Amino acid sequence: MSQQLQQEGYFGEFGGSFVPPQLQEVMDYLSEQFYKFKDDPEFNEELRYYLREYVGRESPLTYAQRLSDDWGGAKIYLKREDLNHTGAHKINNAIGQILLAKRMGAKRIIAETGAGQHGVATATACAMFDMECVIYMGAEDTRRQALNVFRMELLGATVVPVNKGQGRLKDAVDEALNDLVENYQNTFYLLGSAVGPHPFPTMVKHFQSVISEESRRQILEKEGRLPDAVIACVGGGSNAIGAFAHYIDEPSVRLIGVEPDQAPTLTQGVPSVIHGFKCLVLLDEEGQPQKTYSIAAGLDYPGIGPEHSHLKVSGRAEYATVTNEEVLEVFQELSRTEGIIPALESAHAVAYAKKLAPTMHKDQILIVNLSGRGDKDVEQVFQMLKK
Ligand SMILES: *Cc1c(COP(=O)(O)O)cnc(C)c1O
Numbered sequence: 001m002s003q004q005l006q007q008e009g010y011f012g013e014f015g016g017s018f019v020p021p022q023l024q025e026v027m028d029y030l031s032e033q034f035y036k037f038k039d040d041p042e043f044n045e046e047l048r049y050y051l052r053e054y055v056g057r058e059s060p061l062t063y064a065q066r067l068s069d070d071w072g073g074a075k076i077y078l079k080r081e082d083l084n085h086t087g088a089h090k091i092n093n094a095i096g097q098i099l100l101a102k103r104m105g106a107k108r109i110i111a112e113t114g115a116g117q118h119g120v121a122t123a124t125a126c127a128m129f130d131m132e133c134v135i136y137m138g139a140e141d142t143r144r145q146a147l148n149v150f151r152m153e154l155l156g157a158t159v160v161p162v163n164k165g166q167g168r169l170k171d172a173v174d175e176a177l178n179d180l181v182e183n184y185q186n187t188f189y190l191l192g193s194a195v196g197p198h199p200f201p202t203m204v205k206h207f208q209s210v211i212s213e214e215s216r217r218q219i220l221e222k223e224g225r226l227p228d229a230v231i232a233c234v235g236g237g238s239n240a241i242g243a244f245a246h247y248i249d250e251p252s253v254r255l256i257g258v259e260p261d262q263a264p265t266l267t268q269g270v271p272s273v274i275h276g277f278k279c280l281v282l283l284d285e286e287g288q289p290q291k292t293y294s295i296a297a298g299l300d301y302p303g304i305g306p307e308h309s310h311l312k313v314s315g316r317a318e319y320a321t322v323t324n325e326e327v328l329e330v331f332q333e334l335s336r337t338e339g340i341i342p343a344l345e346s347a348h349a350v351a352y353a354k355k356l357a358p359t360m361h362k363d364q365i366l367i368v369n370l371s372g373r374g375d376k377d378v379e380q381v382f383q384m385l386k387k
Pocket of ligand 1: 088089090115117118192193194233234235236237238239240298299343345346371372373
């Protein structure tokens with residue numbers, strides 16, 4: 001391995017930190033503090049306390065019997081991140097990072113949000129830990145997810161709509177980074193996905209790995225063996241990397257990430273630097289990050305976490321796409337058969353499971369990470385189905 005590949009924060013050729021010197025100092029300090037506390041017994045005791053008493057972990061690994069019967073083939077288990085407080089996996093990371101921020105003496109938390117889920121998770125954690133909270137959100141997304149904006153405000157956060165660029169997640173990230181450079185002395189940037197400059201991808205993976213730590217223990221208890229495949233949707237890649245983490249060194253377990261066919265970052269992206277790190281990026285003809293669109297706002301991002309980029313290029317994980325029609329169909333099907341309304345993001349993973357399960361044997365096991373619940377999407381789906 002070359003020296004660069006062994007460097008902290010690299011996954012093969014991907015990752016790293018490509019930021020201005022002033023921001024690099026902030027990243028170096030953050031990195032130092034993260035490595036200092038991540039294995040600290042007191043820190044982990046406090047983290048476990050809040051994950052249990054506040055988030056409601058551990059989340060169940062539910063056997064979806066009716067779905068498995070209907071689809072014929074593999075046994076399907078759902079990892080129920082939808083049952084977490086605030087309705088998705090994002091709170092795992094928000095709690096982890098805010099505990100770190102507290103130890104670093106920060107008084108002010110900033111974050112970016114797309115669908116609003118990370119903003120709500122961050123605002124929730126800030127309310128509980130009594131931190132000032134500023135959330136940057138693309139202006140277009142504030143309209144698409146108006147109720148989440150109100151939720152954040154209820155929780156005491158200030159939501160700043162970003163009109164620059166497309167007025168979407170990518171633009172909100174840019175604004176949050178500007179804020180951090182100006183205010184790094186008292187401010188902690190709570191990043192919501194497994195993206196950004198080092199140490200964020202490593203840190204977010206660390207806090208989301210609780211998903212596969214639990215699912216691995218749970219499937220061994222229930223079935224006495226590891227699953228044959230784990231499926232998760234990928235936006236920036238945090239729920240997927242958390243769902244994969246404890247299986248990456250188990251070559252018998254297929255790891256499958258699912259993207260919208262209108263934002264196929266891993267299937268069609270090329271290596272490039274975006275938001276301070278190197279990953280696979282969808283570029284347009286001028287070499288600019290492509291305009292993406294997904295019915296699931298949380299999957300709408302032209303880049304992807306560096307570790308996923310590496311898992312894709314090295315062949316350890318597979319990445320597939322599904323269409324809006326497949327997602328909408330399975331959104332209703334899971335609701336009807338299992339009584340679980342999934343987030344539109346999570347429905348991408350379920351839609352791919354529907355294709356894969358029938359090709360597998362009845363004694364094979366498939367874990368689908370149900371990253372969130374669909375309450376936030378019900379009105380949007382209602383409007384789409386009316387048309
Ligand atoms: C934000 C979100 C996603 C996408 O983000 P990742 O970082 O890729 O996990 C997926 N599912 C839900 C429910 C979300 O809220």
